[in-house]
Amino acid sequence: DQQVKQNSPSLSVQEGRISILNCDYTNSMFDYFLWYKKYPAEGPTFLISISSIKDKNEDGRFTVFLNKSAKHLSLHIVPSQPGDSAVYFCAASGTSGTYKYIFGTGTRLKVLA
Amino acid sequence: DADVTQTPRNRITKTGKRIMLECSQTKGHDRMYWYRQDPGLGLRLIYYSFDVKDINKGEISDGYSVSRQAQAKFSLSLESAIPNQTALYFCATSDGIGVGEQFFGPGTRLTVL
Numbered sequence: 001d002q003q004v005k006q007n008s009p010s011l012s013v014q015e016g017r018i019s020i021l022n023c024d025y026t027n028s029m030f031d032y033f034l035w036y037k038k039y040p041a042e043g044p045t046f047l048i049s050i051s052s053i054k055d056k057n058e059d060g061r062f063t064v065f066l067n068k069s070a071k072h073l074s075l076h077i078v079p080s081q082p083g084d085s086a087v088y089f090c091a092a093s094g095t096s097g098t099y100k101y102i103f104g105t106g107t108r109l110k111v112l113a
Numbered sequence: 114d115a116d117v118t119q120t121p122r123n124r125i126t127k128t129g130k131r132i133m134l135e136c137s138q139t140k141g142h143d144r145m146y147w148y149r150q151d152p153g154l155g156l157r158l159i160y161y162s163f164d165v166k167d168i169n170k171g172e173i174s175d176g177y178s179v180s181r182q183a184q185a186k187f188s189l190s191l192e193s194a195i196p197n198q199t200a201l202y203f204c205a206t207s208d209g210i211g212v213g214e215q216f217f218g219p220g221t222r223l224t225v226l
Binding site for chain 2: 004006009032034036041042043044045046049051089091093100101102103104105106
């Protein structure tokens with residue numbers, strides 16, 4: 001049973017518009033959530049995080065929103081740029097201190113020029 | 114130079130062969146991880162280690178073994194490779210501080226014929 005789900009395998013957005021990537025989780029004990037970006041032939045790179053005590057975290061063009069009651073988080077990219085075209089993974093971890101993150105299946109974002 | 118390196122980057126082998134994938138890091142992190150990525154399945158944790166004397170199984174450890182030779186080195190072995198171990202393998206490190214984000218190597222693409 002997949003504890004972290006990214007139900008949209010792909011997303012296309014026009015340059016300059018907003019990209020919204022979604023992630024759902026099932027375990028209410030998760031309290032840290034991360035987003036990673038992955039380009040082809042490279043490893044994932046950390047993008048932004050949020051802890052369960054917050055409902056929003058912003059870093060430049062990237063904002064992550066957390067809705068704990070719905071067990072849902074989303075990554076907003078505004079404005080989207082062609083260089084944002086990549087696969088995005090969300091990941092979640094519990095409070096055990098092990099930082100064993102469970103990853104979603106990824107969403108491939110394509111930003112059209 | 115890259116902080117997390119993996120060798121080899123690509124490997125083709127035959128069923129039944131023993132394979133070792135190596136990971137080295139210069140970040141000085143204590144925590145190291147091995148993941149595999151399969152299409153539609155995201156990243157799944159194989160093994161992780163919090164220091165040289167600590168080795169833990171992840172969610173899909175069957176058919177794999179690991180060795181933590183030093184703080185900076187963490188190797189993954191497939192004792193007798195089988196075709197369904199064909200995947201992209203990533204090593205990652207973390208300092209376990211804050212949200213404990215992980216830093217990934219570039220990956221090893223392994224094909225088992």
